[in-house]
Amino acid sequence: MLSKRGVDIQNATKVTDIGFAKCLADPYNAESNPNGIINAGTSENTISCDIVAEKLVVLNGCGSCLAALSLVLSDPGDEWLTMTPYSPVVKESVEGIPLTDIFYGDLCSQTSGENGKPFQLTVDMLEDALGQATQKDINIRGLFLINPHNPLGDIYSKQLLMDCLHFAKRHGLHVIVDEIYMLSVFDEEAEFTSVLSLEDLPDPDRTHFTWSFSKDFSISGLRCGVIYSWNKEILSAVAGVAYWFALPTVVQVTLNSMLCDEEWVAQTYLPTNRKRLRNAHEIMSKGLTRLGIPHLARSAGLYIWADFRKNFCLLQTGLINTKVATGVYEAEMEMFYELIDAGVYITPGQGFYCKEPGWFRIVFALPRDVQDQVLHRIGTVIEMKRKKSMKPKEIMCNSLLTK
Template identity: 40%
Template sequence: MFYCGVALLSCVELCCIMLCCVALCCVMFCSCVAHCCTLKTTFLSHPQGFINLGTSENKLCFDLLHSRLTQPDMLHIDPPLLQYPDWKGHGFLRRAVADFLSHYCGSRCPLDPDNVIVMNGCGSLFSAIAAVICDPEEAILIPTPFYGVITEDVGLYSGVKLFHVPLDCEVASGDGTRPFHLTVEKLEDGLQRAKEQGVMVRGVILVNPHNPLADIYTPQEMAGFLEFAKRSLHAIVDEVYMLTIFQEKVSFQSVLGMDRYLPDPQRTHVLWGFSKDFAMAGIRVGTLYTENTDLMEALSQLANLHGVPGSTQHQMAQLLQDRDWISEVFLPENQRRLKTSHGYVAAELSRLGVPYLHRPACFYLWADLRKYLGEASFSAELSLWRVFLRHKVVLSCGQAFSCSTPGWFRIVFADEKHPLELGAEKSEGTTRRQRLEPHQRGH
């Protein structure tokens, strides 16, 4: 199945369309503000400017990356890098990716470079996979909340839809669950609802570690989800945060390390990229590992639209092959810095009496700001988001992630101390005002 009907829109037209959708408007706004607020000098010289705690970028490791990416082995050009490549990616990069994933995912057998495809970001891979496995207007299951831009990604080429599986933030006493707990039963219920509504479901998206919850699914949980997908569904597993674990004694098990136990390897496809684990959101390189040769062949036809420059492929291959730097320098220091920043923001939320999910991964906290809503509605959530915005604090509100319960916000902590302190100061002023305003509106 393959369909491609892309309408090219101007930036103005695209913005107009986005304004019609509140959730996506929030995401797009956060993204736009990110470009204006990334430099440390901005915070130091303009303390009254925006503090962006909404865009999931790691701004803690520029010094480490600058040091490594400016080494002589990175500065290399030869004729093949300036010529048309294999659209799946240069062979040297696919070999480096396969070796890297084999090592860090704990695969029992070396992964095959022929099963790797490289595109300019995981968003491009989502778009291409959806176009290949679905016909127009068919759907892919996804638990909510989830990273909202995936909605745009899967619908880009052929109007593929996401069918939501809502997760509940409330936990029944003594049932052993956690807030927003995904279970096989909930996936079963979502698939049944889709059938009743006449929606053809072709796959399920599983994000582990999760965005925005920062949950880490256990191998047993993932095995159950993949067993559910065995009924002719493609399991698209997003593992872009797999090395972004900053608590000792907490482990992550990649699906690629479960190779002996995969119910259907031909329908299990694993995404990974550089933007999160290597703090390179601006280096658009995403990878997919799949044993499905038909899918790989179809994706290769789209890959020429999503290529990565040869020089960038060389740099990323050099980086992945430097196992000593990754394991001895970058990962431990990145994890230490993330842990420190997480601890600071978590302490500030606790001081303000704001509940949040305490998780050991990713760049963000999923915080419960429901007590600051005038009413339990998404319009009230958007109003609160605007209040923060007026006070120059950019957060990501729950509806940008299709959260089923209003009042939850994602707060990114992967930044240096000064902007985090300014963000905490501005947020405290905002929440102090909000404590009274809901009651005043009730009179």
């Protein structure tokens, strides 16, 4: 189940581990176990409490959780499967310490079928991508799923989630489901299914959940992520590397205090946050529509995936001619810097490894006056581009497309 490196980490024995294990097996308590072992060996302030739960590991951020799982589940040179566009944090997390990589297929903005939608994930796409990796003799160790999705804002249906888990089981793959935006589903009619809620997991031993406080609780700098796994062997191995991803005690105490106020979390913060996100999304969506910028109106997250392609030399269908793709990527970055010069930073699609140049992620979780400025500054750049002579542009595009 574990990688070779994971087995080595799990089997490594240190004297400090032995002593700590003994204390856990027979802990001192002045009233209930006065003859138990007192832990005066671990350099820890026991005045403060840890956040503990069965099957749960707490580390310093979701990126650290992804890195720790990749570290114990794969060996250097292994790769993880996902689909573009996807959060760059995933690639950064598995490349760094674990020395693994991402192998990806590409989602497409073109719709297919009666119920199709842009950038829709299907199991057939995963099968195709895995087949390509196999042809290249790449060892795919597992599958990354981001639900709700970043940067698309999509929510996977229960059926799609189960289909993906069955796909992974067929091929003996681990699945890491990153649900870092699970509490930021702002559409009241949307149905979100967490992997934690599934009672009939196809392969529990290879299914792992990650989440962080940063997005849902608006505290990105106060890093705290969690891993939930049904596999005790893997949790044991992760514990073996947790020292390098440790969470400061002061952060644990602060977050524990916040979570203990269950009434505030459930009755005040979460509903208020969802309402604010819903309103902010509506403002940004309507503003982009006024500017003539197509975009995906989704139900979760803090951002909108917006289509600026008509500002570039693209075919009317939205498909990119491979002969001009490089030039269009350059045009995407040109617009990125024009927006920066106008005083607004939005993330270009290539930052999410999107195969279709011209898409940008725009964060809408901003105060109203700041949103107004974002839309105004984007509009300034759009208007500047529209005022440029169209005839020379059309001549250039036609020339490039016929080469």
